[in-house]
Amino acid sequence: MAKRERWGTRIGLILAMAGNAVGLGNFLRFPVQAAQNGGGAFMIPYFVAFLLLGIPLMWVEWAIGRYGGKFGHGSAPGMFDAMWKAPISKYLGALGLFISTVIMVYYTYIESWTLAFSFFSITKAYFGETTFDAMRSFLQSYQGIEKNYFQSILPAYFFMCVTLFINFFILYRGISRGIEMLAKIAMPTLFLFAIILVIRVVTLGTPDPVNHPDWNVESGFAFIWNPDFSKLGDAKIWLAAAGQIFFTLSVGMGTLQAYASYLRESDDIALSGLSTASTNEFVEVILGASIAIPVAAAFFGIETTQEIAKGGAFNLGFVSMPIIFQKLPFGEFFGFLWFLLLFFAGITSSVAMAQPLIAFLKEEFGISHGRATALIGFSVFVAIQFVVFFLKHGFLDEMDYWAGTFGLVLFALFEIIIFAWIFGMDKGWAEITKGADIKIPRIFYYIIKYITPLYLLFIMINWLVQDAIPTFLMKDVEPEDVPYRWGARALMFLIFTIIILMVKTAWAKRANKMGV
Ligand code: PHE
Ligand code: NA
Numbered sequence: 300m301a302k303r304e305r306w307g308t309r310i311g312l313i314l315a316m317a318g319n320a321v322g323l324g325n326f327l328r329f330p331v332q333a334a335q336n337g338g339g340a341f342m343i344p345y346f347v348a349f350l351l352l353g354i355p356l357m358w359v360e361w362a363i364g365r366y367g368g369k370f371g372h373g374s375a376p377g378m379f380d381a382m383w384k385a386p387i388s389k390y391l392g393a394l395g396l397f398i399s400t401v402i403m404v405y406y407t408y409i410e411s412w413t414l415a416f417s418f419f420s421i422t423k424a425y426f427g428e429t430t431f432d433a434m435r436s437f438l439q440s441y442q443g444i445e446k447n448y449f450q451s452i453l454p455a456y457f458f459m460c461v462t463l464f465i466n467f468f469i470l471y472r473g474i475s476r477g478i479e480m481l482a483k484i485a486m487p488t489l490f491l492f493a494i495i496l497v498i499r500v501v502t503l504g505t506p507d508p509v510n511h512p513d514w515n516v517e518s519g520f521a522f523i524w525n526p527d528f529s530k531l532g533d534a535k536i537w538l539a540a541a542g543q544i545f546f547t548l549s550v551g552m553g554t555l556q557a558y559a560s561y562l563r564e565s566d567d568i569a570l571s572g573l574s575t576a577s578t579n580e581f582v583e584v585i586l587g588a589s590i591a592i593p594v595a596a597a598f599f600g601i602e603t604t605q606e607i608a609k610g611g612a613f614n615l616g617f618v619s620m621p622i623i624f625q626k627l628p629f630g631e632f633f634g635f636l637w638f639l640l641l642f643f644a645g646i647t648s649s650v651a652m653a654q655p656l657i658a659f660l661k662e663e664f665g666i667s668h669g670r671a672t673a674l675i676g677f678s679v680f681v682a683i684q685f686v687v688f689f690l691k692h693g694f695l696d697e698m699d700y701w702a703g704t705f706g707l708v709l710f711a712l713f714e715i716i717i718f719a720w721i722f723g724m725d726k727g728w729a730e731i732t733k734g735a736d737i738k739i740p741r742i743f744y745y746i747i748k749y750i751t752p753l754y755l756l757f758i759m760i761n762w763l764v765q766d767a768i769p770t771f772l773m774k775d776v777e778p779e780d781v782p783y784r785w786g787a788r789a790l791m792f793l794i795f796t797i798i799i800l801m802v803k804t805a806w807a808k809r810a811n812k813m814g815v
Contacts, residue, residue: 303371306561307475313574314482318647319554320579321489323409324547325587326641327612330523332543334592334608336536339526342584344540348754349580352541355743355751356550356711357576359718361568362730364559373560373658375553376802379714382722391713393802395553396655397795398710401702402552403652404682405695409613410645411462413638415441415454416617420634424448425621434618444691452687459687462646467676469650470657471669474561478650485643492640493586499633500594506626511600519596519604523588534761541758542704547583548576551707551714554651557658569735590637591615598623616641653679663805685790692783693776701791705767712755715747724748 306312333341367378375395379388419425428434428448436447443452469477505515530536545551555575559568595604595615607619620637624630653675660671686695718727728744769775776784 303368303373304474304561305563307479309571311475311479311483312558312562313571313578314486315479315647315651316555316558316571316575317578318478318482318486319558319651320547320549320575320648321486321582322547322549322644322648323406323413323612323641324543324648325579325583326590326644327616328546329543329583329587330590330592331608331612331615332539333523333588334605336539337527337530337533338522339524340528340530341536341540342524343526343531344537345543348537348541348544349576351746351750351754352711353544353548353550354573354576355747356715357548357555357572358568358731358739358743359715359727359747359751360550360555361559361562361572362727363714363718364556365562365564365566365568366730367556368560368562369564371662373557373662374655375556375710375714376659376805377663378556378560379717380806383717388717389802389806390799391717393795393798394706394710394713395556396659396798396802397791398551398702398706399553399557399652399655400679400798401698401706401791401794403649404679405686405698405703406645406652407462407466407649407679408459408683408686408695410642410649411455411458412441412617413641413645414462415458416621417635417638417642418458420621420624420631420638423631426625426631429622429625431618431622434622435614437621438613438617442690443688456687459683463676463680463683466646466649466653467672469646470653470676471672473668478558478654481650482647485647489640489643489647490582492636492643493582493590496633496636496640497586497589499627500590500597503594503597506597514597514600516593516597518601519593520589522596522601522604523592534765538758538762538766541708541754545707545711546703548579549648549651551711552652553655553710557655558651560658565734567734567736568731569739570737573737591620594623595619598626659801659805663809664801682790682794685786689783689786692780694783694787697784697787698791700770701788705762708755708759708762712752712759715752715755719748719752 306315333345363378363382364373367373367381370377370381372378372381375392376389377392379392382388425434425437425448428437436445437449439445440447440449441455443449443455449455469481471477472480501516503516505512507514549555562568592604592608592615595607599607599619607615610618621634624634624637627633656675657668657671660666660674661668666674686698724744724747727747732739773781773784
């Protein structure tokens with residue numbers, strides 16, 4: 300077996316893992332989720348989900364990854380097969396490949412908008428579009444939904460190509476020379492930019508004391524942090540909180556496992572996993588919560604901010620923020636920082652999404668690294684066309700729902716059952732604690748074995764009933780979008796089928812080789 304790649308340094312590994320977790324989810328998805336789901340009250344189910352789902356799954360995924368790596372597997376089919384010798388296990392693992400791949404297709408497109416908007420900030424392209432309608436129209440013309448500032452989708456297409464190229468160039472350079480190097484540059488820069496922006500926001504005070512004395516940063520913080528306990532009885536906010544924890548920590552995707560497979564057998568998991576999770580939470584709850592919402596409250600007041608949050612993450616990031624930058628001295632500079640920050644957060648996550656598939660093609664098919672990277676780059680380029688051209692018909696939303704929201708929980712459920720019940724919790728615990736630099740409280744043994752799986756099951760069932768079935772039946776979809784939504788499902792089905800067939804072929808080849 301060819302020697303597998305390794306992480307170069309411990310700090311590099313931690314930065315790469317943190318880069319995987321810290322993404323657009325921290326700066327765009329989190330503030331919107333918090334604002335939509337009861338502000339401070341959201342933080343209670345959020346914290347519970349962090350403790351009972353996030354942390355346990357973080358350790359479990361690191362352990363699965365390091366264990367699989369020992370047998371030369373960097374993707375879930377091989378990892379599951381190593382833990383559970385049953386024909387079905389590799390197909391359950393295929394779900395891990397599917398999820399990260401589908402997310403990559405739409406996530407890189409959004410990432411490319413952030414690159415474009417950092418350019419539009421520094422060149423003041425959108426300066427002059429000072430109302431919500433005007434700025435929304437700027438964004439939509441960029442996305443090719445209407446013709447206004449931009450007469451065609453060409454600029455968006457160009458930035459999409461550039462973004463894909465950078466992603467696959469980094470992936471081509473490999474684990475330590477590519478991903479680790481990127482993380483070592485992008486993560487410290489991201490921190491610096493975020494801190495500059497937070498300082499700018501908290502020192503804003505009350506921008507317009509004469510006309511709007513109660514529009515200030517403090518009211519924004521109060522809005523995010525004031526708990527509305529009456530909302531705690533609503534199952535919806537518990538589901539939203541669990542969904543956010545999953546998405547933001549990158550659990551249930553197969554990417555943490557892929558990264559962990561490049562550890563050495565006795566490398567620490569306990570402390571590194573915990574550091575990754577805490578870094579992500581710091582960036583999310585402290586930095587992410589202190590930029591977009593408080594600044595919107597200071598310039599538009601709480602009521603409008605609530606409206607903005609209802610309009611979703613893109614509305615907050617790409618419409619309301621650019622309007623605010625136009626009101627700030629040196630706004631083009633702060634806009635540049637904000638969007639570049641998002642780009643760095645995005646790219647350190649998107650490279651992670653491709654890694655399981657790259658590892659799969661190399662290790663299970665014996666394709667060279669260069670070919671594997673090129674093949675995936677080409678496939679993503681093909682699939683992304685649909686997202687680009689059918690954006691307004693909800694192609695992206697459909698993929699985000701089934702892969703980026705629902706799929707994760709399903710995969711995590713399979714994963715934890717295989718780990719804690721089939722592989723066995725005693726062996727599992729030994730894996731998690733091997734080489735550990737901290738002592739994990741024994742209670743996590745029981746949490747991982749009983750609480751996390753039950754919690755997941757509970758979420759799964761609630762989700763099915765409340766959300767997934769109505770979504771599947773397209774209850775709130777505009778009739779003209781229905782065919783496109785089916786198109787998105789067909790595309791996902793195709794991707795899934797291809798992955799399943801590849802897994803089947805890979806194992807058949809292996810059985811042949813071993814003469815079984
Ligand atoms: N955790 C990332 C974020 O918060 C998203 C992500 C999804 C990363 C899937 C890797 C894999 O934006
Ligand atoms: Na995150």
